[in-house]
Amino acid sequence: MTLLDDRNRAHIIAQALPYMQRYDKKTVVVKYGGHAMGDAELGRAFARDVTLMRQSGVHPVVVHGGGPQIGNMLKRLNITSEFRAGLRVTDRATIEIVEMVLAGSINKQIVQTITGEGGRAVGLCGKDGNLMIAEQLRRTMVDPDSAIEQVVDLGFVGQPAEVNPTVLKMVLKEDLIPVIAPVAHGKDGNTYNINADTFAGAIAGALNATRLLFLTDVPGVLDRDGNLIKSLTIGEARALMADGTISGGMIPKVETCIEAVEKGVEGVVILDGKVAHAVLLELFTDRGVGTLIQP
Ligand SMILES: Nc1ncnc2c1ncn2[C@@H]1O[C@H](COP(=O)(O)OP(=O)(O)O)[C@@H](O)[C@H]1O
Numbered sequence: 001m002t003l004l005d006d007r008n009r010a011h012i013i014a015q016a017l018p019y020m021q022r023y024d025k026k027t028v029v030v031k032y033g034g035h036a037m038g039d040a041e042l043g044r045a046f047a048r049d050v051t052l053m054r055q056s057g058v059h060p061v062v063v064h065g066g067g068p069q070i071g072n073m074l075k076r077l078n079i080t081s082e083f084r085a086g087l088r089v090t091d092r093a094t095i096e097i098v099e100m101v102l103a104g105s106i107n108k109q110i111v112q113t114i115t116g117e118g119g120r121a122v123g124l125c126g127k128d129g130n131l132m133i134a135e136q137l138r139r140t141m142v143d144p145d146s147a148i149e150q151v152v153d154l155g156f157v158g159q160p161a162e163v164n165p166t167v168l169k170m171v172l173k174e175d176l177i178p179v180i181a182p183v184a185h186g187k188d189g190n191t192y193n194i195n196a197d198t199f200a201g202a203i204a205g206a207l208n209a210t211r212l213l214f215l216t217d218v219p220g221v222l223d224r225d226g227n228l229i230k231s232l233t234i235g236e237a238r239a240l241m242a243d244g245t246i247s248g249g250m251i252p253k254v255e256t257c258i259e260a261v262e263k264g265v266e267g268v269v270i271l272d273g274k275v276a277h278a279v280l281l282e283l284f285t286d287r288g289v290g291t292l293i294q295p
């Protein structure tokens with residue numbers, strides 16, 4: 001380590017101060033996507049970022065996904081799975097696996113990794129403390145052949161009906177880091193699989209979060225040529241969904257961003273979770289990364 005390296009490090013730490021002050025005691029919801037989770041080293045870097053955020057006075061709330069991990073488990077069990085408009089069609093057998101993978105193994109793995117970095121994390125899902133009540137998602141689509149609008153049956157796919165953030169506020173007050181799996185029950189007694197992006201947006205709205213960050217496996221929203229779009233207005237984002245530039249798993253992400261911006265969440269960003277310390281770079285440095293969605 002040379003003196004120059006030390007000076008650079010000191011400079012970077014000093015640069016973070018105004019950002020730490022800006023986000024002091026503010027809530028930042030981080031959606032940690034299943035595609036960003038693959039690598040153990042990156043997982044530790046993420047856990048370290050979240051721990052550092054908490055240490056510096058920010059209130060991070062982690063909402064995680066796990067789509068690829070659910071897919072792997074379903075494959076091992078020979079259960080076929082299909083996506084429509086970025087959402088997994090979820091039958092009775094699938095919802096059991098979804099809950100097991102999300103609220104069981106992935107949730108506890110993230111809690112363990114944050115704990116390993118010296119943070120104090122608590123794992124929750126929508127069912128805990130009635131945090132979220134879900135209802136069945138009713139989605140309609142226009143059939144391309146008949147041009148008639150039809151209801152798409154997605155099974156036990158839910159959408160947030162109510163968010164009761166009391167349990168989350170208690171956890172945050174105790175300086176703990178909540179890590180939340182996107183599974184919730186409905187008033188009908190069923191368990192629902194909620195897209196993790198949608199879930200994160202509802203939590204950010206209920207907590208009046210200052211920022212909502214989506215960590216995924218691409219640098220942000222890409223144009224038709226694969227180039228990063230650094231910022232998008234709500235109107236531009238809607239146009240890109242309508243013309244098919246934004247498709248698949250990016251649809252629920254962008255829809256959630258639009259809703260969050262409309263509800264007044266200040267900084268909604270989609271960024272590459274495969275870049276080590278993506279959260280710190282976004283939050284605590286001058287280098288904005290990813291796609292910022294604006295009013
Ligand atoms: N315009 C676009 N820009 C970037 N990614 C897109 C776009 N349209 C579709 N995608 C797809 O969306 C994926 C991210 O969504 P998803 O797979 O659900 O990730 P996550 O697990 O992080 O939620 C990308 O890997 C990419 O394949």
Ligand SMILES: CC(=O)N[C@@H](CCC(=O)OP(=O)(O)O)C(=O)O
Nearest residue numbers: 033034065066067087088195196
């Ligand atoms: C309804 C629906 O599609 N639910 C998702 C929940 C997990 C998720 O959203 O994970 P990512 O963030 O990694 O995509 C699923 O079953 O895959």
